[in-house]
Amino acid sequence: MKIAHLVSSQIFAGIEQHVYELSSSMSDVSDQVIICDESIHHHMSGMKTQSLSMGSRYSPLNTYKLIKFLNQNNISILHCHGAKASTIGKGIKIFSNIKVVSTIHGHKKNNNAFTNIDAVIGVNKLLVENIPKSTYIPNWFNPSHAGKRSSRIGPIIAIGRLEPVKGFDQLIKSWININENLEVIGSGPEEQSLNQLIHDLNLSDRIRIVTNCDYDSIEEKYKNASGLIVSSHREGGPRVVLEAINHEIPVLGSRVGIIPDLIPKECLSEPGNQESLQVLLEEMVPLLAQLNMEGIKAALIDHYSITNAAKQTKEIYETLLKAS
Template sequence: MRVMHLFSSKTFAGLERHVEELAYAQTEKHDVQVIGPANFKERFRANYKVINTNQWRLSPILCFQIKKAIHDFQPDIIHSHAYKTTAIISKLKNKEFQHVATIHGTKKKTDAFEKAAFIFGASSKSLDNINKPQKEVLENWVDESRFYNFEKGSPQRYIYVGRLEPVKNPLRLLKAWKNINHKLDIYGDGSLKSKIIDFIKQNTLTDRVRLMGEEDDVKNIYANTSGVLISSDREGSPKVLFEALFCNIPVISTSVGIMPDLLPSACLSESNDESFKELLEFAIPKIDEIHESCTPLFNEAKTKYTLKNQNERVEEIYRTLLSNASR
């Protein structure tokens, strides 16, 4: 099977790691090519063809480059990620491939996705506006190879892992942290970094909040961690959720994306500042009890939500589409 993955992005975060890990897992049995921007080439282990997919999606140059890449590679499956590349593929005529698309968050505009032969959604909410039966929730996963020899250590801190962008709302977390006397380490980078630095200084949080920047070694991120905190306004199926559970670390989050489908109510708040603040003030003193209640989730993360298992689900859809097309 020849599989082509397409994505467009300016930062390497959850979606990009999702594509990287899935594409690499598929190289074990198939010919795989990833199409994406030049600045991510060195971070992908699968065959990677550089095309500036961050161009305007209606650019005739971009459309020509993608058509040529398809002609040269001759894929059986094209798997597009997020709206932009899905819209480009959906407009191609005389398709000699099967088109699979993934919605990584929640989208009001779904017309391009509905033209795909099959749609994966990061959560049930991702698929709410899809009016066709060829769809399925594909939860994120853990690439177990990244956690080889992982040692949890003794819990000493809480962590935030994600882009420092408005949709992730790290300032909501910092506002809630003003009255919490525990260490907080923030991993990530983004447009809110300077505002976060100012907030930490202005609210005398420098003794217990640290900005850690970006960290590629996930074992360093999750070591010595009491809990992972997610303060987002919107989410899909964040990788940090599954990695934390895989490491036996509870997750405390706003009730967005896939979170209410997995986490107990004691770990969830509404996506507003006051509700999240109340949740942290309730949950952190009871973190040992919450940890105990999450034991079934920890086990499920190790058995169900692995890259190997989730890739097998994806490849089964590929095979079904190709089999049906050949009849």
Template sequence: MEKHTADLSEELACFGHKVHVLAHPEYKDRFSPAIAFHPVPFHWSRRNPLLKLRVRQILRKLSAHVVHAQGNKAAALIAGPESRAGVTVGTIHGTKSSHRYFDKLDGVIAVSSGIYRALSHPHTKLIHNGVKPRQNGNKTTHAVPETQAFAVAVGRLEPVKQFDKLITAWATLKPELPLYILGDGSEAGRLTTQIQRLGADSLVKLTGYEENPAAWLQQASVCVISSEREGFPYVLVEALLARCPVLSTPVNGALELLPAESLAASNEPDALQALLSEQLGDLESLKKSQEVCFERALKELTLEAMASRTEAFYCELLKAPHRV
């Protein structure tokens, strides 16, 4: 969500809009001088009256044409007539049990079809995440392997990503290409122990956080998404833009963009292992089967496309006679 906010803000500024961002002070360095950054203690609870007061004071002072909330907490803070000057918009980045705060906004953006279908708001728009394609020469945090084929998985080392199931499947199948998992998180120690216990040190490598996963994807033979659930994974977009074929559990985004033979039958470990067993043996055919996906990504999943559709939705809401 932080990446989405930073990317969208910068692109809208490039379009000529004056963009203000309210965020925790630790995110200030993610934004260029073109963005007016307002530090707000968002680590406080959404129910904290001082946080609500601070946000509403800034919004009243700005009198923005559009107030855009990224995520549930931000939506809760602007979901009231006292917060608004222009229209209010919220983006839902993941599956939620309740959308009550978003229902109070003028418009809602869903980042995947799965999220979109779950919404009842009368003014909802489906806008996929988009990224700016990177070039091969961009600097990486860790050196990209140059002498061998390899697979890559990208994400926070947290239970929802199910990297433990992916490691088990890789250790069981013992494919010819090693798997590099890019990311850090609370599961790092446990996953390291698991790799050692399975004797899979030469098969699976925890690389750590990578600033530029796109450069890895441009060289990888395949990208694997093993998540239990996703809103719309950025790694899927980056992989397709890099023309790197993807194998995935049936999560939002992958269900929309990948052919059926590239998806596991379920989120269960056996289904992921079965998919890998079937597809890793012929990666050339896998890549050919996703050529249409690569072309679609180039047309629809760029940062410019995402920002253009968001801008158009803003204009649509500003012209509409309705108000929540």
């Protein structure tokens, strides 16, 4: 069984990390290759990679080039990650007999990219509602992290790309009455405007934006964080919640993705509602030190591990190949 994973982004972020860890975990039971932009090859250490300049998702020439590569390498299944890659995968199905699997990593305006696919995986239950041939396989905590309990002597943290959907502007506005240090960890197009907002609200002594932290160094932040805040308007996962729980860091935030499955409702706010978030934070931040995460971590290890995800994904692959 030979599997090719297709990702279309030129940025190594959550989806790309997901693909790298999944393919690495499954490489002992099947041949794996990651088709990705050359600019992110160095993040895929130890894995076979292939560069294909895909350009437009609707290009017949690009579809032909990909089919040629898949056939020359005897690929059994093309596993597409995200909407653009899945649209390309639909073209592959039209012109070849290669089985196509798609994973939905986040909310989209419509699910057209994921129709007429042999199997669809969603990283939370809502993502695959009403999609035929779909399976819910949740994200997992970082398998390279030791998972040692946080000392909780450091700042409260929020992690994610600095873009509107993450709601960091609402988080900053909600911090006006909180006398704790907050680090917003990430990079992106909103960096300048968020720094300006922090300055305008006179919060520079309590909030700072950290942009020089990557997937390898983030564990150092988890070792001492006293809490994690998620302010997103919508999420596929988010994976940072799983990683925080693995380090027994208390989590507060919006009711998005898989968070309601893991975190008590008393620790949740309404997505996109700044007033709801501020009320939650002002009530719960003073209580973070008292929150015991041992039971939630035990459930996490049972249901949100890379081992479980790889096992379920392998079963989907095998079912498709048996049917053919």
